[in-house]
Amino acid sequence: MIKRFASRAGPLLLGIWVIILVTSITGINLVPAASKHQARTAGTVSSVMVADLNGNNLPNWGDTVTFNVSTTATQYPSVELDCYQNGSLVYTHSAGFYATYPWPQSQNYILQSYVWTGGAADCTAKLYYMNSRGLSVTLTTLSIPVSP
Numbered sequence: 001m002i003k004r005f006a007s008r009a010g011p012l013l014l015g016i017w018v019i020i021l022v023t024s025i026t027g028i029n030l031v032p033a034a035s036k037h038q039a040r041t042a043g044t045v046s047s048v049m050v051a052d053l054n055g056n057n058l059p060n061w062g063d064t065v066t067f068n069v070s071t072t073a074t075q076y077p078s079v080e081l082d083c084y085q086n087g088s089l090v091y092t093h094s095a096g097f098y099a100t101y102p103w104p105q106s107q108n109y110i111l112q113s114y115v116w117t118g119g120a121a122d123c124t125a126k127l128y129y130m131n132s133r134g135l136s137v138t139l140t141t142l143s144i145p146v147s148p
Contacts, residue, residue, distance in 0.1 A: 001043050043071025043139040045079060045127040059146045061118055064110050067125060069097040073139055074129035081109050083116060083123040083146060090116035091123070111146055121146045 015041035026116045049057060059065055067079045078097050083091035095106040111123075123144040128136050 043073055043127050045069050045125055045140060045142050047144055059111060059144055061148055062112050064108050066108050069127060071139055077127055077129050080126045081123055083121040087122045090121060119148045
C-alpha cells in the first residue's frame with residue numbers, strides 16, 4: 001500500500017517541488033492574492049514659472065520652474081526633470097514634492113547646467129515615487145520644450 005502511494009505521489013511531489021523552486025527563483029506568483037490596497041490613480045504634474053528672465057511666460061534656457069503635483073498613489077511623490085539637446089542629456093534634477101521634504105529649495109529647477117550652456121532643449125518631467133522594494137514607479141510624464 002505504501003509503495004503504491006509513493007509511486008503515485010512521487011511525480012506529484014516532484015512537480016510541486018519544481019513549481020516552488022521556479023517561482024521562488026523568478027519571483028512569479030501563480031496564486032493571486034487579494035490586496036488590502038485599492039487601485040490608485042496615477043497623478044498629474046504641471047510646470048509653474050518661478051523666474052521668467054525674458055518675460056514671455058514660456059520656459060527658456062536660464063529660467064526657473066517648479067511643479068504642481070497631485071497624486072493619491074503615494075504620500076512621497078518626486079519629480080525628475082531630464083533635458084536633452086540633440087539626443088544628449090544636458091540636465092537632470094530631482095526633488096521631492098511633499099510636506100516633509102528636507103530640501104524644499106531644490107523644488108526650483110534652474111534650466112541650465114555646466115553642460116547646458118545655452119540653446120533649446122527637449123525636457124521631460126517625470127512624476128514618480130520609490131516603492132517598498134526601492135524601485136522607481138513612474139506615475140506620469142510631462143513634455144516641456146525649452147526655448148533658447
